[in-house]
Amino acid sequence: MSGLNPILAASAQSTEAYKQAIEQSSKAVVQWLQQPEMYQGKSVAELRERITLDFNPQGLGNQAAIERAVEFFLKDSLSVHHPQCVAHLHCPSLVVSQAAEVLINATNQSMDSWDQSPSATIIEMKLIEWLRSQVGYQAGDAGVFTSGGTQSNLMGLMLARDAFFARQGHSIQQDGLVGNLKKIKVFCSEHAHFSVQKNMALLGLGYQSVTLVKTDAFARMDVNDLREKLAQAKANGEQILAIVATAGTTDAGAIDPLRAIAGLAAEQQIWVHVDAAWGGALLLSERYRDYLDGIELVDSVTLDFHKQFFQTISCGAFLLKEARHYELMRYQAAYLNSEFDEAQGVPNLVSKSLQTTRRFDALKLWMGLEALGQKQYAQIIDHGVTLAQQVAHYVSEQPSLELVMQPQLASVLFRYRPTASTIADDAALALLNQRIGDALLDSGRANVGVTESGGVTCLKMTLLNPTVTLEDIKTLLALVESTGQALLAA
Ligand SMILES: Cc1ncc(COP(=O)(O)O)c(C=O)c1O
Structure with a gap:
């Protein structure tokens, strides 16, 4: 670097270096986008061997650093835009x-206090108001952007926990956990995201606090089983902290019956959190918005924009029905959100977030809505849901493929199951499907998910990409079949 100032600033030298670095990087991205393969197919061992951190003590300069990133990172990245990249x-x-990332990164605003992000704070607050109106909550700005679904679920469960203890006159914030903690339970379906368990462990109540409710044939929470399990818990002297309903389970895309769950919870004054990390995209949909019927009744909601809202990672949000619950996590730091500033109406978002320094990810959603308009946004969301239905129909017509479950959102669960073959038993069939998934990724041609549904090991296509067509998926399915045949023949 020999004496050059490496910081982004107003000087001609800095802005020139900035333009060069961005241009070099974006040119490399454009080239990478043209790579025909979904993945170059290097193994773990090959990448470990190839990637070495031998930093040059003098520094290489921006240009060489970017060249090395292209060589060692970009070329061996997974092409998430590739039509055969459907695993997750x-x-x-x-x-x-x-474009939003360029602005977010260059300005480096931090969302914790207004004096570190003036316009950004206001944009985020207005977007939260708008998202609340989409959910059907009352006007207000209780909510915040998060790093994604896991953090949003943590906020919902943490506030549910703290509200539960507050009702008993105890402040978790001040005094920590007390009492017979083994008796405190959270209910969610057996298909809820694992972040429920992880978050309950973080919140000091452990995996043991999570009671799994049975699901129906479409992986949706069985409300009768929920009712019975709640009654059983009460009979056992257990206390119910929250119910987590899922709007879009990770594999099947199942949406729990939100209205029925909210009704049951209201009778018993139980907090309901909806994990709509995936299904929340339907808030914008014209065709499928009614799948989220009842979401407006629940206490808190997780939304994730780096899933079917097509935003770069990371971008999520947490919405809280009643702003008063934010008092449960209130902390006043003299340097960020002083009483003096608050009395003058200076907004701050640190009081609403688990993070302190935080990216302005909200800009991406704002610019997405501005650029596409709600109608086009709805179309690209609906595309995946409709395509999944068409793909499911096609799969069910193929003699060597088996549809494992009818799709609900944009995923298709299926398996390769050749009719005339020598597959000994279910375990062999499961292994074959697992090996098909692995072989496809190894070849660099496709990334198809391998998962389990109702005890069946199966393959999964998550059809988010709005540029993918039924023909693309037929090509992919032909590849699945030929890979299966080759594995059987070997
Ligand atoms: C239903 C559901 N909830 C939560 C999450 C976690 O979201 P994130 O990865 O953004 O933390 C996922 C991730 O796939 C998910 O499918």
Whole structure:
């Protein structure tokens, strides 16, 4: 670097270096986007061997650092925009989201206090108001952008826990956990995201606090089983801290019966948190908005924009029905959110977040809504849901493929099951499907998920990408079949 100032600032030297670095990087991205393979197919061992951290003590300079990032990172990255990249809830991103990242990164605003992010704070607060109106909550700004679903679920469970103890006259914030903690329970379906367990462990109540409710044939929470389990818990002297309903389970995309769950919880004054990390995208949908019927009744909601809202990672939100519950996590730091500032109406978002320094991820959603308009946004969300239905129909017509469950959102669960074959038993069939998934990734041609549904090991396509067509998926399914045949023949 030999004496150059490496900081982004107003000088001609700095702005020139900035432009060069961004141009070099974006050119490399454009080239990478043209790579025909979904993945270069290197193994764990190969990448470990290839990637070495031998930093040059003098520094290489920006240009060489970018070249090395292209060589060692970009070329061996997974092409999330590739039509055959369908394993996870991992979306390709909007072009405008890339532009937003440039602005977010260059300005480096921090969302904890107004004096570190003036316009950004106001934009985020207004977006939260708007999201609340989409959910059907009363006007207000209780909610905040988060790093994603896991953190939003943590906020919901933490506030549910603290409200539960507050009702008994105890402040968790001041005094910590007390009492017979083994008797405190959270209910969620057996298909709820694992972050419920992880978060309950973080919150000091352990995995043992999570009671799993049975699901129906479509992986949706069985409300009768919930009712019975709640009654049983009460009979056992247990206390119920919250019910977590899921709107869009990770594999099946199942949406729990939100209205019925909220009704049951209201009778017993139980906090309901809805994990709508995936299904929350339907808030914008014209065709499928009614799938979220009842979401407006619950106490808190997780939304995730780095799933079917096509934003770059990270971008999520937490919405809280009643602003008063934010008092439960209130902390006044003289340097960020002083009483003096608050008395003058200076807004701050640190009081609403688990994070202190925080990215302005809200800009991506704002620019996405501005650029696409709600109608086009709805179309690209609906595309995946509709495509999954078409793909499911196609799969069910193929003699060597078996549809494991009818799709509800944009995922299709299926398995390769050749009719005339020598597969000994279910375990062999499960292993074959697992090996198909592995072989596809190893070849670099496709990334298809391998998961389990109702005890059946199966393959999963998560069809978020709005540019993918039924023809693309037919090609992918042909690849699944030929890979299966090759594995059987070997
Ligand atoms: C239903 C559900 N909730 C929560 C999460 C966690 O979200 P994140 O990865 O953004 O933390 C996921 C992740 O896939 C999910 O599928």
